[in-house]
Amino acid sequence: MSLQNTFGRSLVAVRSWPFFTDMAVGACGLTVFFGMIQLGSYWLTRPVPAVEISHSVRALPLYAFYSIARIGIAYLLSLIFAVSYGYVAAYNPRVEAWMIAVLDILQSIPVLSFLPGVMLAMMALVPGHQLGIEMGSILLIFTGQVWNMAFSFYSSLKGIPREMIEASRIYRYSAWQRFWQLEMPFAAIGLIWNSIVSVAGGWFFLIACEMFPLGNRFFRLPGLGSYLQTAASADPVDMHALLWGLGVLVLIIVATDQLIWRPLIAWSDKFKFEQVESASRVTSPILALMQRSSFLTRLPARAWGGLEERIYHRLSTTRECRVVQPVEDSSKRGGRMLQTWLAIFAGLVVVWGAREAARILHGVAWADIRLLFLGAGATFLRVNAALAIAASWTIPVGVAIGFNPRLARILQPVTQVVASVPATALFPVLLLGLIRIGGGLGLGSIALMLLGTQWYILFNVIAGAMAIPSDLKEAASLYRFSRWQRWTTLILPGIFPYLITGLVTASGGAWNASIVAEYFHIGNRTMQTLGLGAQISAATDSGKFSTLLLATVLMALMVITVNRLVWRRLYRLAETRYKLEG
């Protein structure tokens, strides 16, 4: 066998490519190495809260690198956390319900309002180094992208067919083998798609949290976000730098899509849990190229193969690999202990939090509270206006794209990239335009929410329209349905579950966006409009922690209430009544 393979490899045609790909891989490796050195030496310098940002185009690559490093580290952390959290939740029935509830709540909390607290905590944790501030911003990006990944991994684990689990038990797989041969492959596709969404969300927060005022202090980390923001808030606005920054950002996003996501999606095709091979597949030239690199295909097999054998050999003597473990009580052992500890821990946190909150909230004036509620109302209206506008254009466009496979094939990758461009980066440009034509932040904030969230709806509508079976469409045209009839009896019910999914995600995103959207420094001015998001930002600016806390809690409560009262019900309706089976 191995002999044949070697011959196969030395065959013509592909011969010249492996050399170049190997060279490219080597160069990439060197770059990463120097990058790490650069990052390390920068992180270990004395803390400089407000780094001077150069507007020179030549500084851009370094800034881009810092930003990418932040996103990358935050993403890796998210991945590790999501996998561990999902794993523990799925296999510990005693704590499962709790962990999922926690996830649900954390997901609804506006991340950006935690910025000051997280920053201060991290700086206290790592005093004397730039690392502290960096960790703060990474942690914020992390909290922005981890929850949906954890959810995805958890629900994948719960969805593994029972007989597959039984097969892994009866053949006495170790937890290690089960993880790599069953759980991870089964969860891979969901995890990859959620990663794409998460990283796009990560850029959104990165731009917002690289530079921000906190009380009398001002934080600014070197990175693309700061670059864009300083360019926008310079007086006069540095249009040249702004456009350059945006260009680099779009370039990075397109490159990520082409170099990472596309190959990953194409590669993950083999993890599809299907009985027959599907006709349409995502292809990636990069993946093909990488698979042709003999360096990349052989080195891991050599290095990893030996290690792996040793791991399996060592594990085969453990109890798990000698005695068949029953499926049902997989890891109930110790569950009670874990539960008790968790309960104690949660109790302590709640008590401590309540005491602190009471202390902080002690001196809040009633007028402030009234203003907060007013702001909450205004933001609520704004969020829903954004959703309505988004739905009104994405539904017809999405359906048109979804019903036309050729159009879908061309437009989907393009829209995916466009959607990945963070709204926070486009916002300054947009706002400048709006000011020039005489609009204010009231309109501008809706526009930002729209920018950030309409894509979720669009993608879901496209997916929904594509999922409508063609025989139903044929029936509709056979019976000569009028346009109105087509929409009300076929299209809208057909895309309903997808539309709801998109709207839920969009609504969460819009609330979060309100924090950046309703309060903005541009040039030397601070623009502000009435809204809960503006109040959160203003409180951050002026260091009023009591208002900040109250506003955050209020926003979280509103998001959760709306979720429970509206979205969850619609979701159930979608799952029961409007589900297209088969």
Next chain:
Amino acid sequence: MQQVELKNGPQSADREAIIRAAKIEKYYAQPSENRIQVISPTDLSIVPGEIVALLGPSGSGKSTMLRMLSGLSRPSAGEVYWHEKPIANAEINVSIVFQTFALFPWLTVLENVEAPLRARGVGPAERHERSMKMLDTVGLDGFEAAYPKELSGGMRQRVGFARALVVEPEVLFMDEPFSALDVLTAENLRSELLELWAKKTMPTKAVFLVTHNIEEAVLLADRIIVLGRNPGHIRTDFKVQLAQPRDRKSEPFTQLVDYIYKVLTRPGVVPAEAPEQQLGPRIRDQRQMRYQMLPHARPGGMAGLLELLLDKGGRDDIYRLADDLAFEIDDLLPIVDAAQLLGFLKIEEGDAAITESGAEFANSEILRQKELFREAAQQNVLLLRQIRRALESKSDHTVPEDFFLDMLDEQFSEEESLRQMETAVTWGRYAELFDFDAGRRRFVMPDALEEEIAADEEAE
């Protein structure tokens, strides 16, 4: 149930069981103190050298039983032993072939087969060699680099078998392994499995097959266990002594299928003994026999049905028959069952087929019909035979009804016993086996016979 096991079941004592279940049961605790019993306490053992088939209606806990025996699920009470060691601590060596194949779609055929060896710490070279050999054995030579989704259902199940056999399991469990396959493929795989088993190509010592297909069980198994439901329990457990290869069309084979069919379709009744499978006459020990459940049908109805069937060329679908007669199927079934019990017709794949004696019965005039019915009843219906014997042996030729009711009560509910008796009286009167004095509640010899016997006695 235990009695059935003792009487009919294999003598597990003469060979040491590989897996022995002692009073295992499964229930789910409810918050309200009541629990839902899925399987009532059951004893069962798997001994070397046999293919055991577990049959039962859906909901009888077949799969649960398999999972408890294989260590995948712990019984709520009772214990499963592996070579007399509790299974929770034993290093058991078993495999399962799954209904849905349960292959890992992201692994190639070879990697799928290698995976269990990997878990056991077998080195790469030996792993590869053993897996390739096993793939060769199941006829998948050359497919090692393919992914399961590129294969047909039958080939996928072959991979399932290769994966199961590559670890050389002592017991091979199969959970409806052929039910997801088309008929021909299933048939093919079944015979290949038998071949492997007969030639001892696989080191497996016992096979435990869960199926809902009666013919499949009779075709493959050395021993058949039938489960009942609510909660799951063993209804009958008997050996199949037909020589391999088995002919589906042979008389003993169809008899056995019929017998199991009857056991399965009459959940309320304690099953009769399995039909004798060897040739030659056998001595019946009536003390150990159990009463069959008599279907509540009138002989006239049977005659009508048989005549209709004869008109239809001797064979017709039961549902169509019901339609033609404008009967509810539930009303027709007792008549069909009764005719089947008397050997007048056979059930084959949902068709009722008239037998030779049935055809003769349908063609005869009334006196001859009574004669044929009498012969058939005495041969096939234990209760009627016993009543007749008792009448013959008593000097006054009468027996009280209570005598038989008491015996029936041991087996049926009081109400059912009365109904059984009622049917027996109808049949016995028709066959002129005996008469029944409803006033005194006593069976009596029919007048003509009585006189005859009396005359005989006087002559002596």
